[in-house]
Amino acid sequence: MFIDIFNSNLKSDSEKFGKGDKIFTQGATVENVYFVTSGRVKLIRENLEGNSLVIHVAYAGESFAEASLFSNQYHCHGVADCASEVVSFNKKQVLTFLQENPASMMALINALAGQIRDLRLLSEIKSIYSAKDRIMAFLQSEAKENMFYYTYSLTDLAHKIGLAQETLYRKLATLETENKIIKQDGCIKLIN
């Protein structure tokens, strides 16, 4: 989400969920917006035929269901993908807070615009067919000073860029033998 809400005196609840636990259900009335403090939460949309589609995975440090701030019902399920801790904020209170604090609104717009930028970039990176090129494009876009630190697992990273985990490991190994990258503990260093 964004920092203003945390610094406000809005009531917030922290709750723990186990793998598979539902945080909210598709179709239910929107009460809260959420923030993942640890773990991983999947947003899953169920369509009429009963097929389900993962529409987003929120990791620690990310908010989810913010898009529901303006709708009455959740348009997807929120499911803990592993043991997770989640902070919830009351939707109405958040909206009221925003209306009374234009500066916070601007900050939120800024945050949302940033998210859109990131998502568009990720989306285009996913259009790169070659696994090696896709990985390099992702690393270059994420790296600061040629270093890419990741907090989640490489398996999560693989899913994030739309690759099978095996492919990611293989290509990372290839890239390392090619002296393009150096794998370290919890980070990847880009050469050149």
Place this chain on the structure above:
Amino acid sequence: MFIDIFNSNLKSDSEKFGKGDKIFTQGATVENVYFVTSGRVKLIRENLEGNSLVIHVAYAGESFAEASLFSNQYHCHGVADCASEVVSFNKKQVLTFLQENPASMMALINALAGQIRDLRLLSEIKSIYSAKDRIMAFLQSEAKENMFYYTYSLTDLAHKIGLAQETLYRKLATLETENKIIKQDGCIKLIN
């Protein structure tokens, strides 16, 4: 963008560009935000090594560079991908207008939240490896009452979901013989 700005009395300029023309340059000071009225605009990021990466393609009816509302410099090039018409709004005026109109700010937040929802969904759809499944997931997510109307070309659609155009044509043909869809002029009908 969103409707409030058009209904406002903000000054706007309409300009035509030919294929390859630069609308703005990476690193230049942000003057305007834009809206595509016809054609197609690519946002291209150039990195240090001179590699370039398409970070977004904006089609008719879409805005672009809104993320630059809060930054001083464009972080990418804006290039017309074919003959295009573009409306521009002065960044400062837009910001001032927003600050003076909280309701419009809320509307903008709503619009941005919707974009985020759409982008996340598209991003997950792109993670589906099977071309047929990916196409069906996309059609089902976009269709209203089992009808999907498209204004852009199928070639553009192919790129949007990260497929080669040939693959899209082939799989659409397959899906039609399987009685899953019916191709019509400018629209695709989903069966069942």
Place this chain on the structure above:
DNA sequence: CGAGTCGTTGAACGGAATCAATCGTCGTGG
């Protein structure tokens, strides 16, 4: 009229997914 784009189909190749197996670690419960 010619260039360019869209729509369409064919053939061949390469590479990503998939199935499978192993190893280490961590947490949990008996």
Place this chain on the structure above:
DNA sequence: CCACGACGATTGATTCCGTTCAACGACTCG
């Protein structure tokens, strides 16, 4: 405390299918 399961990391072998190159007709636009 140890056995067990779950999960992350890693490598091997195989299959399949999406990309790519190529070619062609239709159409628009300048």
